[in-house]
Amino acid sequence: MPRFVLVEERLKSRHFDQEITVRRVCGYLSFKLSLHATSVRSILRVLLLVPFASGFGFGHDAEAGPPPNGQAIFLRNCAKCHGEKGEGISAVVTIAGPNLQAEHDTGSAMTAMETGPSHMPSFVYVLSVPEMRAAADYVVNQLAVISLTGGDPSEGGTLFRVYCATCHQTSARGGALAFTGINAPALTGKSAAIIAGAVRSGPGPMPAFPPSILTDKQLNSIVDYVEVIQQPPSPGGSPLNWYGPVAEGFAAWVSVFALVVITGWIERGGKG
Amino acid sequence: MSGRPGGHFAQWLDRRLHLAKFVKKAMNHVFPDHWSFMLGEVALYSFIILVITGTFLAMFYNSSSAQVTYHGSYRALDGVKMSAAYESVMHLSFDVPAGLLIRQMHHWAALIFIAAILVHLARIFFTAAYRRPREINWLIGVTLLLFAFGNGFFGYSIAGDLLSGAGLRVAYAILLSVPVVGPWLTFLFLGGTVPASVTLPRFYSFHIFLVPAVISILLAFHLGIIWRQFHTNYPGPRRTDETIVGSRLWPSYAAKSLGLCFFVFALVAMLGGLVQIDPIWVYGPYDPIASTPGAQPDWYFGWIEGAMRLFPGINLHLGPYLIPEVFFPAVLLPALVFAALYVYPFVEEFICFDREYHNVLRLPYQQPINTSIGCGFFVFLAVLFVAGGDDVIAVATGGSVVTIRLILRLLVFVAPPVAAVLIYMLCARARRRHTASHPPAPPEDVVVQEETTDSSNEEVRTHCDWKEKCDW
Numbered sequence: 207m208p209r210f211v212l213v214e215e216r217l218k219s220r221h222f223d224q225e226i227t228v229r230r231v232c233g234y235l236s237f238k239l240s241l242h243a244t245s246v247r248s249i250l251r252v253l254l255l256v257p258f259a260s261g262f263g264f265g266h267d268a269e270a271g272p273p274p275n276g277q278a279i280f281l282r283n284c285a286k287c288h289g290e291k292g293e294g295i296s297a298v299v300t301i302a303g304p305n306l307q308a309e310h311d312t313g314s315a316m317t318a319m320e321t322g323p324s325h326m327p328s329f330v331y332v333l334s335v336p337e338m339r340a341a342a343d344y345v346v347n348q349l350a351v352i353s354l355t356g357g358d359p360s361e362g363g364t365l366f367r368v369y370c371a372t373c374h375q376t377s378a379r380g381g382a383l384a385f386t387g388i389n390a391p392a393l394t395g396k397s398a399a400i401i402a403g404a405v406r407s408g409p410g411p412m413p414a415f416p417p418s419i420l421t422d423k424q425l426n427s428i429v430d431y432v433e434v435i436q437q438p439p440s441p442g443g444s445p446l447n448w449y450g451p452v453a454e455g456f457a458a459w460v461s462v463f464a465l466v467v468i469t470g471w472i473e474r475g476g477k478g
Numbered sequence: 479m480s481g482r483p484g485g486h487f488a489q490w491l492d493r494r495l496h497l498a499k500f501v502k503k504a505m506n507h508v509f510p511d512h513w514s515f516m517l518g519e520v521a522l523y524s525f526i527i528l529v530i531t532g533t534f535l536a537m538f539y540n541s542s543s544a545q546v547t548y549h550g551s552y553r554a555l556d557g558v559k560m561s562a563a564y565e566s567v568m569h570l571s572f573d574v575p576a577g578l579l580i581r582q583m584h585h586w587a588a589l590i591f592i593a594a595i596l597v598h599l600a601r602i603f604f605t606a607a608y609r610r611p612r613e614i615n616w617l618i619g620v621t622l623l624l625f626a627f628g629n630g631f632f633g634y635s636i637a638g639d640l641l642s643g644a645g646l647r648v649a650y651a652i653l654l655s656v657p658v659v660g661p662w663l664t665f666l667f668l669g670g671t672v673p674a675s676v677t678l679p680r681f682y683s684f685h686i687f688l689v690p691a692v693i694s695i696l697l698a699f700h701l702g703i704i705w706r707q708f709h710t711n712y713p714g715p716r717r718t719d720e721t722i723v724g725s726r727l728w729p730s731y732a733a734k735s736l737g738l739c740f741f742v743f744a745l746v747a748m749l750g751g752l753v754q755i756d757p758i759w760v761y762g763p764y765d766p767i768a769s770t771p772g773a774q775p776d777w778y779f780g781w782i783e784g785a786m787r788l789f790p791g792i793n794l795h796l797g798p799y800l801i802p803e804v805f806f807p808a809v810l811l812p813a814l815v816f817a818a819l820y821v822y823p824f825v826e827e828f829i830c831f832d833r834e835y836h837n838v839l840r841l842p843y844q845q846p847i848n849t850s851i852g853c854g855f856f857v858f859l860a861v862l863f864v865a866g867g868d869d870v871i872a873v874a875t876g877g878s879v880v881t882i883r884l885i886l887r888l889l890v891f892v893a894p895p896v897a898a899v900l901i902y903m904l905c906a907r908a909r910r911r912h913t914a915s916h917p918p919a920p921p922e923d924v925v926v927q928e929e930t931t932d933s934s935n936e937e938v939r940t941h942c943d944w945k946e947k948c949d950w
Contacts, residue, residue: 367640381869439759442754444752446753451774451777
């Protein structure tokens with residue numbers, strides 16, 4: 207069943223409450239469009255929805271009644287992409303969600319639901335804040351089975367260079383994979399939870415590394431090392447965006463052209 | 479008694495060595511005034527920086543491949559097993575005061591050294607300065623370029639990081655691809671399968687003894703020959719194949735050259751201090767089972783790397799022998815390129831029946847065929863060079879490396895002839911316009927002026943007659 211049908215039923219069952227009608231409709235439209243084009247979604251979000259969102263605080267939306275059921279909300283809204291146990295869906299298609307089993311932070315789970323990072327849609331107009339919190343609590347308390355403690359970054363570095371750098375580059379800035387035309391993404395700006403989940407579930411063309419290949423301790427070491435290499439020390443000055451010898455060669459040629467210009471300047475007697 | 483400072487010392491020296499006559503001649507040696515005559519000096523000063531910084535680095539470098547455990551300042555490698563060579567470079571980079579600065583200056587100077595040699599070579603080529611009587615210096619210059627390439631590779635390889643190891647593996651594959659003698663070549667240069675325990679010590683002694691010595695000797699010949707032959711002149715008033723117009727070595731040219739020297743030192747020091755190069759701690763120690771995308775050689779091998787990426791997977795079977803695909807782009811292509819550079823002056827001389835001595839340069843538009851051949855060749859190498867970084871371009875632009883490679887495979891055939899024809903047309907048009915605006919003047923009488931002992935800064939001309947003897 208396509209996702210938007212779920213939303214449609216939800217909207218009908220609420221009888222279009224006067225106070226939230228406008229926001230619900232806008233949210234529904236944006237949600238439906240978001241399934242088609244990320245660009246359309248982002249434009250609409252900026253042009254149309256931000257004024258409404260700022261006009262109606264979430265606080266008004268608090269509903270009386272029994273506390274929302276996190277599991278039910280997760281299964282209805284999240285499991286389609288993230289899997290029923292939050293194990294993630296690994297497929298070379300656009301609707302594929304990362305593994306959530308290393309997510310130990312309710313706040314970042316709620317942030318993801320609000321902002322909709324990457325291909326994920328925003329759930330601001332679909333779920334109320336208590337509903338989001340319930341879903342996030344469910345993820346953190348029931349699904350997060352991967353512990354993120356006890357890693358050793360230098361051991362992780364050795365493992366990273368063997369298992370991960372082959373595609374993601376030693377500097378974790380991503381790499382182009384020959385013959386496929388696919389680019390392995392950069393790991394900068396990715397949270398520890400996302401990285402650990404990706405290692406376990408193997409999103410898209412990436413292979414999965416189950417505990418039989420990488421133990422929990424090794425996984426945590428890799429995650430620790432990735433956090434180091436996301437912001438590696440550059441005591442030598444500007445790292446040239448970590449592009450490596452290509453950028454260095456470019457800089458060398460710029461310098462040589464500067465020296466050519468300087469020879470001309472010297473020849474003119476330092477004038478002009 | 480001379481009233482000048484140092485006069486006593488100069489006289490003391492002159493009584494023992496009889497230098498005055500030579501120094502007087504040398505100080506009055508005439509250099510033509512044009513910025514492009516100083517491009518080779520950029521390479522010369524880069525080489526001096528390389529020797530100075532390299533001496534510092536050699537005090538701390540250890541070429542052993544023995545396995546040690548790292549416990550230095552860089553915490554993310556703490557307790558990791560690595561070669562003693564890599565450990566010594568890590569120690570140099572993180573724990574030796576100014577070690578990283580000097581190492582980065584050394585690496586930047588190496589990149590600038592070879593780039594400056596190429597710019598210098600392009601100036602020689604596009605102004606036809608390689609013609610008789612300067613063929614020997616052309617040959618020495620191309621040989622210098624070859625040795626600079628080699629030493630760049632040795633230096634890149636001895637750091638012991640993942641990129642060095644990847645480079646060594648590629649070099650191993652390239653040497654092995656040479657038919658019949660490949661295995662012996664790998665044994666001779668690399669000591670067998672890389673990284674053998676003798677590879678780094680061998681490379682290190684090549685890098686700091688053999689190749690720099692050869693470069694120094696060739697450089698001495700290069701400079702000695704240009705001193706004896708004098709520089710060429712750009713076409714201009716009173717400039718003929720028998721005269722040279724310019725300013726004297728002392729003080730005018732010495733001041734210019736020293737100023738350029740300071741600029742080169744300043745720029746390399748600035749790059750070494752402000753722009754990071756070869757962060758080996760990010761690449762990590764060499765591990766035979768690890769690899770990384772974005773593993774490029776230093777820029778001067780980019781064209782060979784690109785040729786290997788663009789070349790299709792064709793293995794040639796000749797009887798019992800196999801010629802693998804790597805051989806064509808990585809052995810045959812560079813061999814042909816350098817062979818073409820070596821024979822070019824002689825081929826031109828042969829084709830044009832040109833047995834004359836040339837002291838006046840040809841401007842690029844005055845020799846459209848040379849210029850278009852050179853530009854086509856340059857564009858060909860430039861496409862290969864871009865192909866060497868195609869994966870980095872794909873990541874930076876979010877494009878597909880397969881598409882980029884396809885485009886470059888087309889461009890490598892299409893772009894060079896298009897560029898050559900375009901440049902030929904531009905040159906021919908410039909030549910037509912020049913002849914239209916400058917009708918050929920009647921030959922003027924050239925007054926050959928003997929050089930004077932006046933060491934002022936004014937323009938002077940020197941007689942230099944190739945047909946007789948060139949006395950200094």
